[in-house]
Amino acid sequence: MAGLRLRIVTPHNQLLDDSVEMVVLPGSEGQLAVYPGHIPLVTTLQDGEIQAGKGAKERRFRVAGGWVKISSEQVIILAREAEALDKGRSTLAEELQ
Amino acid sequence: MRSMRDIRRRIRSVHSTQQITRAMNMIATSRLRRAQENAITNRAFTNAVWDAIQEIGSHQVSSLFWRPRQEGRLCYIVVGADKGLCGPYNANILRSFLESEGAGEGVHVITGRRLQSQLRFRGISVDYYEEGGDLPTPKQAERLASFVLPLFMNGEVREINLLYTHFVNILNREIKTVKLLPLDEFRADKARQDLLWEPSEEAVFSKLIHHYVTSLIYNGLLEGKASEYAARMVAMDAATDNADDMIKELTLQYNQARQASITQEIAEIVGGAEALR
Known part of the structure; x- marks a missing residue:
């Protein structure tokens, strides 16, 4: 099955534009796992963590103030703030210090 | 002699x-770099927002944001500069605004001190004014969106337009008018399968539209600022x-x-x- 195109975009940068196998999102009604072929869905996101899986690899992101548009082959996350959690320390935390 | x-x-x-003039040239040059960078990175986001809105429009939507309206006034958000000495930048945006339909009876939302004083000189009312500042912030866009959206929701305004200068390159700028609401043009004639909304269409839309309007205004402010600095530099x-x-x-x-x-x-x-x- 074809992968899922995941895009995470904020006003300041495009954090990710990559093909993944599955995504877990903090939807407004609870956690939401999205696989390719998902029914079209629009929902707002709670501030929280996104997990994107590709093979054995997993990447994590943090989002705040966002919404998501899901279609069968694409997930677009539009957020006010977002950052990657891959690198041990969070840049947002550094900024706050 | x-x-x-x-x-x-x-x-x-x-x-x-x-x-x-030399000092102003140097200031504009250094600020232009920042403003240009901001404007260009923000375009990816704005395009993604448009894509998502367009895709939503290809489905069956019943929300009031997608219905064209007959009643109400026009609302224009005009992005101008705080200061002069930037060539034809202010004059161009002012002329485009005066030529638009909204210049008469509409609701005028203005950014930029210079533009505001030019309008006051001409006796044109300004309903909401926001200072431009050195670099646009998302907060400014948020405030502008919070002013115009309720007007649209309560039916006072039938259309919200954004008028700004699009930054092409240092020598070229282009005045653009973007219709922010309603989104009737994006409505497809033949709707595809139903779209799922969580928790409900209205609940999602009330948040999403605010986000969408804020994003586009922010983009307009960034593009306008980059254009202003480019114009001033030249x-x-x-x-x-x-x-x-x-x-x-x-x-x-x-x-x-x-x-x-x-x-x-x-x-x-x-x-x-x-x-x-």
Whole structure:
């Protein structure tokens, strides 16, 4: 099955534009796992963590103030703030210090 | 011919003007880099927002944001500059605004001190005003969105338009009018399968539309700012060159005047000596 195109975009940068196998999102009604072929869905996101899986690899992101548009082959996350959690320390935390 | 003292004074004054224009050119150049970067990285986001909105429009949507309206006023959000001395930037945006339908009876939302005072001079009302600042912030866009959205929700306004200067490159700018709401143009004739909304269409839309309007206004502010700095940089560069030309011309005049006065003095001395003999 074809992968899922995941895009995470904020006003300041495009954090990710990559093909993944599955995504877990903090939807407004609870956690939401999205696989390719998902029914079209629009929902707002709670501030929280996104997990994107590709093979054995997993990447994590943090989002705040966002919404998501899901279609069968694409997930677009539009957020006010977002950052990657891959690198041990969070840049947002550094900024706050 | 003007006296030497007059010319010297004039050279000094042109020179100090040139120092100002040169400084403004350098400030605009350094700020332009930041503003341009911001505007261009923000485009990816704005395009993604448009894509998502367009895709939503291809489904069956019933929300009031997608229905065209007949009643109500037009609302124009116009992005201008705080200061002048940026060539035709302000004049162009002002002209486009005055030529638009919204200039008469509409609701006018203005950013930029300069633009506001020009409108006041013309006796055009300003319903909401926001100062431009050095670099646009998401907060400004948020405030503007919070002003216009309720007007649309309560039916006072039938259309929200954004008028700003799109940054093409340093020498080229383009005035753009974007219709923010309603989104009736994005409505497809033949709706595809139903779209799922969580928790409900209205609940998602009330948040999503605010986000969408804020994003687009923010983009307009960023593009406008980049255009403003580019315009100022070009205008001030030309002004500095012109001042250079003027100084050259005046220096030539000054030297001519100096020579003439020396020649005259010699002639006087020689004449005096002749008379004594």
